[in-house]
Amino acid sequence: MIKVKLKCFSQVKYALGTGEVILEIEIGATTAELEEMVRDRADGRLDGVGLSVAINQQYVKGDVVLHDGDEVVLIPPVQGG
Amino acid sequence: MVIVEIIDRPIDPFPSDDGRLEQGSELIFNGRVRSKENGQEIKELEYEQYEGMAESELKRIAIETANIYPISDLFCKHRVGTVAVGETSLHVVIWSKHRNEGLEAITFFISELKKRVPIWKWAILKDGTKIPSECRYH
Numbered sequence: 001m002i003k004v005k006l007k008c009f010s011q012v013k014y015a016l017g018t019g020e021v022i023l024e025i026e027i028g029a030t031t032a033e034l035e036e037m038v039r040d041r042a043d044g045r046l047d048g049v050g051l052s053v054a055i056n057q058q059y060v061k062g063d064v065v066l067h068d069g070d071e072v073v074l075i076p077p078v079q080g081g
Numbered sequence: 082m083v084i085v086e087i088i089d090r091p092i093d094p095f096p097s098d099d100g101r102l103e104q105g106s107e108l109i110f111n112g113r114v115r116s117k118e119n120g121q122e123i124k125e126l127e128y129e130q131y132e133g134m135a136e137s138e139l140k141r142i143a144i145e146t147a148n149i150y151p152i153s154d155l156f157c158k159h160r161v162g163t164v165a166v167g168e169t170s171l172h173v174v175i176w177s178k179h180r181n182e183g184l185e186a187i188t189f190f191i192s193e194l195k196k197r198v199p200i201w202k203w204a205i206l207k208d209g210t211k212i213p214s215e216c217r218y219h
Contacts, residue, residue: 007131009129009131009199009201010129010201010213011213014213054131054134054199057131057133057134057137058134059138059197073131073134073199075131075199076201078195078196078197078198078199078200078201079195079200079201079202079214080128080135080159080171080194080195080198080199080200081112081159081170081171081191081194081195
């Protein structure tokens, strides 16, 4: 198993009720699997919310393998400006 | 030159400069907090950022903008934390030789900012209730 830090903002923070959580996941687990896990935990509160993914403060595209110690953010639609 | 800042205090605008003799266009944009959110009166917005990435992504967009459009300088300050109705949350200044490239650049820059910079906002109603802001990029 590996550990990743999930940081939560906006709708994700609201849905999970936390700003940050350490998750233990299988070696070789991917961003898509993490998103599925988070949506399950959100129990419907993230239905219809599109999520981008950032690993270690950079956007990533596609399904990416996570590594021990990664900081991951599932980014709901942003609202700057 | 590109300067971007994310700050948690009222925005001190970038100074104007009468000494720039090669740039005929100085565009200044101030995005301000409106008094209504989704039809409801509000007293302030609360901006939340992904610290670190918000500023790095903002800088990346500013550099992209300066690479695409022939502008001289792009300066930007984005506020986070609590911003009262009427106050500036986003301040952008673009200097260029002519206005057209500046106008195109500022449109591109702000559009990309609204799509990519990890900042979110909540509306605080007059009675203190916090509701999700409905404002999204379109």
